[in-house]
Amino acid sequence: MGKATATRTLKNFNPRAMEIFRExxxxxxxxxAAKKxxxxQPAASRLIAQFEQDVGFELFHRDKGRLxxxxxxxxxxxxxxxxxxxxxxxxILASDIAEFRSGQLRIVAPPSLLEGFLSEIAADFLKLYPKVRLTLESGGVDTVKAMIASRAVDAGFVKLPLERTDLTAESILECGTTCVIPAQHELAQAKSVDAVALRNVPLILLGLGSSSRAQVEAAFATAGVVPTVLVETHTIGSACALAARGVGIAIVNHALASAYVRDQIILRPFVPDIRQDYAFVTADPTPSRLAKAFLECCKASLLNK
Amino acid sequence: MGKATATRTLKNFNPRAMEIFRExxxxxxxxxAAKKxxxxQPAASRLIAQFEQDVGFELFHRDKGRLxxxxxxxxxxxxxxxxxxxxxxxxILASDIAEFRSGQLRIVAPPSLLEGFLSEIAADFLKLYPKVRLTLESGGVDTVKAMIASRAVDAGFVKLPLERTDLTAESILECGTTCVIPAQHELAQAKSVDAVALRNVPLILLGLGSSSRAQVEAAFATAGVVPTVLVETHTIGSACALAARGVGIAIVNHALASAYVRDQIILRPFVPDIRQDYAFVTADPTPSRLAKAFLECCKASLLNK
DNA sequence: CTATTCCATGCTAAATGCGCATATGAAGAT
DNA sequence: ATCTTCATATGCGCATTTAGCATGGAATAG
Structure with missing residues (x-):
C-alpha cells in the first residue's frame, strides 16, 4: 500500500493534468481548453477527472452540464x-543552455596566439553565442598547462608536444615554418628558403618556444650556417612588423604569420620543414559543450584560411 | 510536425525524468537513485537518457562507467x-485542502443559535479542522437569508419555512417548544404544560421570531388564556437565566434551551406542540466541502444530545 | 585473474493516453 | 413541443510509452 501510494503520488501529478486544469x-x-x-475534449475531460481524483476533492462543480x-x-x-x-x-533554461545562450567559458593561450588568430576566433564565437561570458587569459606555456590542469580555465591552446598525461589535446593547427620576407627583398622571388640561402641575411627570431627555436637553430647548424640574428623578439606581430619595415627576414610559424600578412611582406616556406603543431587542450577528456563549440569555431575559422 | 513538436514539449518535461535527474x-x-x-536501474538510465535528449545537451559525462x-x-x-x-x-496544498487543513468558512446564524449550540459546534469543528479559518456572523432572519443569497457567507442557519427559492435548505433540527420552569415551581411536577396551566403564571417570552412568537400567542388565544408576559427578552440564554432565578416560566425552543439547563431549572414540553425547524441553508445547491463538513459536524453534535 | 560495481541496451509484457463515436443533459430556436 | 446545439462523460480500440528482466561491456578492487 505504501509503495502503491508512492507510485501514485509520483505518477499522478502529471503536468498535463495541471496544464489542462489551468486551461x-x-x-x-x-x-x-482541450482545443487550446x-x-x-474526451482526453481533457478524463485528465480533469483523474486530476480531481488525485487531489482528492472536486475541482469543479458539475452544474447543469457546465464546469x-x-x-x-x-x-x-x-x-x-x-x-x-x-x-x-x-x-526555457534548458533551451538557453542547449543553444549557448547561457554559461561561461574560460580560455587560456600563449600571448602569441591570443594576439593573432584567437582574438579573431573569439569575436566569431561571441557573434554566434552572444550570451556566453567568454574569458580569455594569457600565459606562458607552462602557465597555460597549469591553468588547464587545475581547471582554472575550461580549455587552452598549447603547442605540441604536450608531454603531460593529465591533459587531453586535440591538434587543431599543424603547419610549417615560414620566412617573412620584405616584399622588395631578393629572396622574395625564391620559392622556398633554407638555411644556406639565409647565410649572412639579417634574421628576426623568436626566443619564445624553446622547441621551435631550437629546431631552427638545429637547421642552421646542420647546414653549417651561422644565423645572423639581428633581432630577438617575443611576438609574431612584432617580428612581422620588423620584417615589413625591411629590418630583416623573420622565421616564424606559418599559420600565425598569416594573420599579419600585409603588402610589404610575403611568406615563403622555410626548409627543412619544421612542423609546429598547436592543440586545443582540456583537463577533462570530454570538454564542456561550450569548449567544444569554441573548438569547432576554431576549426571553422582555420578552414577558411 | 508542428503538432508533433507541441506534443513533445508537453510530454517531455516529465516530472519523473526531472525527479530521477535530481536523485x-x-x-x-x-x-x-533508481532504488530511491x-x-x-534500467528505467532510471533510460529516463536520464531521454531527459538529456529532451533538454538537448548532456547532463552527465560518462566517465569510465560513472556519471x-x-x-x-x-x-x-x-x-x-x-x-x-x-x-x-x-x-501538499491539495492534500491540505482535501483534509481541511486549509480554506475558510463563513457561517451566519441568528444570535440565538450562535449563542447556544452553534458556538459549541464551531468549537468541535475547529477541533477537527484546526487550520480552517472560521468566521461566524450573526444577524436577523432576513439579514441571514440575504447574506447567504449574496454569498457574503458560505452557509447559514435559518428557521424554516424558508420562503425563498434561491436558497437550498437542509433541515437539521426539528424540535418542539419547551417551558423552562424554575425547579421549585409547582408546575415542575407536571409532565407537560399547556396554555391553561399557565394562566396567571408570569411568563418570559422571546420577541424575536415572529412565527414562533405568533404561534405561542395563537396557542394561548385558542385556549382562551391571556398570557401574563412579565418579561420580553431576545435571547434564549437570558430567558433561561431569568427562569433560573424564579422570575417566571420561559417558553422557548426546546433544543436551544437544552444548552442552558442547570440545576435551578427543568424543562417540560409545551402543548400544543409547536414545531420549530431549523435548517442549514446555502445559496448553492452543492455547498462547498467545508460547508458540508460543518453540516456533518452539526448533525453529529445534535445526535449526541 | 576474478569478482564486483555500474551503466547501457534488447526484448517482452503491461499500462497509459489518445481519438472516435456516442450517450446524457441542458438551453435555446422554430 | 420538438428539434438543434452545445458541453460534458464514457465505452472501445489502437498506438505509444514504460517498466522489468536479462544481458553485455567497461572499469575498479582484491
Whole structure:
C-alpha cells in the first residue's frame, strides 16, 4: 500500500493534468481548453477527472452540464499556475543552455596566439553565442598547462608536444615554418628558403618556444650556417612588423604569420620543414559543450584560411 | 510536425525524468537513485537518457562507467529542484485542502443559535479542522437569508419555512417548544404544560421570531388564556437565566434551551406542540466541502444530545 | 585473474493516453 | 413541443510509452 501510494503520488501529478486544469479555468470550458492544449475534449475531460481524483476533492462543480471552479479548486489554482510556470522556466533554461545562450567559458593561450588568430576566433564565437561570458587569459606555456590542469580555465591552446598525461589535446593547427620576407627583398622571388640561402641575411627570431627555436637553430647548424640574428623578439606581430619595415627576414610559424600578412611582406616556406603543431587542450577528456563549440569555431575559422 | 513538436514539449518535461535527474545528482549514481525512486536501474538510465535528449545537451559525462554532472547539468539542476519543489507544494496544498487543513468558512446564524449550540459546534469543528479559518456572523432572519443569497457567507442557519427559492435548505433540527420552569415551581411536577396551566403564571417570552412568537400567542388565544408576559427578552440564554432565578416560566425552543439547563431549572414540553425547524441553508445547491463538513459536524453534535 | 560495481541496451509484457463515436443533459430556436 | 446545439462523460480500440528482466561491456578492487 505504501509503495502503491508512492507510485501514485509520483505518477499522478502529471503536468498535463495541471496544464489542462489551468486551461479549463482560464477558458471556462473543457472543450475550448482541450482545443487550446491540442487534444480532444474526451482526453481533457478524463485528465480533469483523474486530476480531481488525485487531489482528492472536486475541482469543479458539475452544474447543469457546465464546469464551474469550486472554492477548493480556486485555492489550488494559483499554486498550480506557479508550478507550471516553474516547469516552463526549466524548459526555457534548458533551451538557453542547449543553444549557448547561457554559461561561461574560460580560455587560456600563449600571448602569441591570443594576439593573432584567437582574438579573431573569439569575436566569431561571441557573434554566434552572444550570451556566453567568454574569458580569455594569457600565459606562458607552462602557465597555460597549469591553468588547464587545475581547471582554472575550461580549455587552452598549447603547442605540441604536450608531454603531460593529465591533459587531453586535440591538434587543431599543424603547419610549417615560414620566412617573412620584405616584399622588395631578393629572396622574395625564391620559392622556398633554407638555411644556406639565409647565410649572412639579417634574421628576426623568436626566443619564445624553446622547441621551435631550437629546431631552427638545429637547421642552421646542420647546414653549417651561422644565423645572423639581428633581432630577438617575443611576438609574431612584432617580428612581422620588423620584417615589413625591411629590418630583416623573420622565421616564424606559418599559420600565425598569416594573420599579419600585409603588402610589404610575403611568406615563403622555410626548409627543412619544421612542423609546429598547436592543440586545443582540456583537463577533462570530454570538454564542456561550450569548449567544444569554441573548438569547432576554431576549426571553422582555420578552414577558411 | 508542428503538432508533433507541441506534443513533445508537453510530454517531455516529465516530472519523473526531472525527479530521477535530481536523485542521480544527489545520490551520485543511477543505481542508487533508481532504488530511491522505487524503480529499476534500467528505467532510471533510460529516463536520464531521454531527459538529456529532451533538454538537448548532456547532463552527465560518462566517465569510465560513472556519471558525473556536467557544467551544463549543474546550471539546470537548481532550476529543476525549484520546479520539483513547486510541484511538491501543489501536492501538499491539495492534500491540505482535501483534509481541511486549509480554506475558510463563513457561517451566519441568528444570535440565538450562535449563542447556544452553534458556538459549541464551531468549537468541535475547529477541533477537527484546526487550520480552517472560521468566521461566524450573526444577524436577523432576513439579514441571514440575504447574506447567504449574496454569498457574503458560505452557509447559514435559518428557521424554516424558508420562503425563498434561491436558497437550498437542509433541515437539521426539528424540535418542539419547551417551558423552562424554575425547579421549585409547582408546575415542575407536571409532565407537560399547556396554555391553561399557565394562566396567571408570569411568563418570559422571546420577541424575536415572529412565527414562533405568533404561534405561542395563537396557542394561548385558542385556549382562551391571556398570557401574563412579565418579561420580553431576545435571547434564549437570558430567558433561561431569568427562569433560573424564579422570575417566571420561559417558553422557548426546546433544543436551544437544552444548552442552558442547570440545576435551578427543568424543562417540560409545551402543548400544543409547536414545531420549530431549523435548517442549514446555502445559496448553492452543492455547498462547498467545508460547508458540508460543518453540516456533518452539526448533525453529529445534535445526535449526541 | 576474478569478482564486483555500474551503466547501457534488447526484448517482452503491461499500462497509459489518445481519438472516435456516442450517450446524457441542458438551453435555446422554430 | 420538438428539434438543434452545445458541453460534458464514457465505452472501445489502437498506438505509444514504460517498466522489468536479462544481458553485455567497461572499469575498479582484491
Amino acid at each position: 479549463v479555468v482560464r477558458m471556462g470550458s473543457v472543450t475550448s 492544449a491540442g487534444l480532444g 464551474t471552479l469550486s472554492p477548493d479548486g480556486l485555492l489550488l489554482y494559483d499554486e498550480v499556475v506557479r508550478a507550471l510556470d516553474n516547469i516552463a522556466r526549466v524548459r | 542521480v545528482v544527489r545520490m551520485g549514481s543511477v543505481t542508487s 525512486a522505487g524503480l529499476g 558525473t554532472l556536467s557544467p551544463d547539468g549543474l546550471l539546470l539542476y537548481d532550476e529543476v529542484v525549484r520546479a520539483l519543489d513547486n510541484i511538491a507544494r501543489v501536492r
